[in-house]
Amino acid sequence: MPLVPASTPQDPTLALRHRLSVFNLSPEQLAALREGIAKMQAVRDNRGFAALAGIHGWPQFRCQHTQEGGPQATLFLPWHRAYLYEFELALQEQDAQARLCWWDWPASREVGIPPAYGAEAVDGQPNPLASGPMPTDVPNRPSDWKAHTVRTPAKPAELPTAGDVEEVLAKSDYFDFELALETQLHNAVHGWVGGSMSDIGTAAYDPLFWAHHTMVDRLWSLWQSQHASPGPPPDTYGTSLGFSAQLTVGSVLDTASLGYDYAASIQHVEVEARTGGGG
């Protein structure tokens, strides 16, 4: 009985998408991700990478982060879950096998940027995960504005530790958890990457942004299962998150209802279909 990597389900439209760690992607899964991102970067309309990046930062700046009034006043986690959902669907329109993957920060404290995202070239071609085109129609560009996203990562050992992550996950109050996840871990990693990732206006143009936020979303999912609570208070469930799918806070609480979950790794065992009536 052969043990094989993840295979295509019988009906991929009904199967739950498993988002994996970038470190556990098979060569085929990584190739699909690169293919999908490269195709998105080439699309110049509302299905393209730039159009979706432009929702978070320049020019739309619709992202939700902490603000005066404290965590009760923010939609940081639901908004970004809906954002990833829209992005992953657009990604799959370009390559049906492509999935978002998560950047395990503590596992990167020796290598820094994951090699899948750090390598400048793959098979002699530019790696679409290493950088992305920056917007050009920007009236007040700084003098050091680049055509593509850049990174200036700090020392790998300055990424969050497993203990840092566990400490945040252990917070029993949702607002305590949300604020710590956003401002301690998420913000720190944006600043650690530096360059385009360190400004709200340009961060989402870097392909690494999407793996970073998938990690954030995964931690919310882990917190939900560990604390047996969705998190946001019920009086926010009807709040619109403003995407094309008309998602609300209440409709993004359960990842399975959006068609995905988080897995550390996957193995499938292919069983040969029996023919005839044998017994």
Place this chain on the structure above:
Amino acid sequence: MERYVSPPLQVPAPSALYKHDRVDLELHGVEHSGESFAVRVFVNAEDAGPETPAAGENPAYAGSFYIFGHGPCLGDQGHCDVRTGPITPYDFRPPHPLMPQYHRLPITDALRASAHEDTFSVTLVVVANHGGSYESVDALTFRRLSVVAYS
């Protein structure tokens, strides 16, 4: 500012500090219209600077606030003027992206390790990742600092 040293702050219920579950430092009205930066927080270490160890082995280090900055204004004139509220009763848009922020950091352990008087001080050291290393920057603006004890 690059650095801030608080005036003497009252240790919460000094005779019963260890009974508190948690003591938080809050920053209100934090501006985030420029680059991203970190605010390293030290308790009773008024000389702390960018080179002061900011890790678990320094008991005066309480932790850091991290601010994800908006970046430079990329738009036309007026793009980054903060709209402070609805412009009509029918304005249901979310708050302006540059509305000031609120941040909170538990300082309980650092306070327990160093508070031997009735008062203590908090030193904020502001650094940013410039080309791969953290350097002192003049990036922090905030309106109010609060110490909140929970028991």
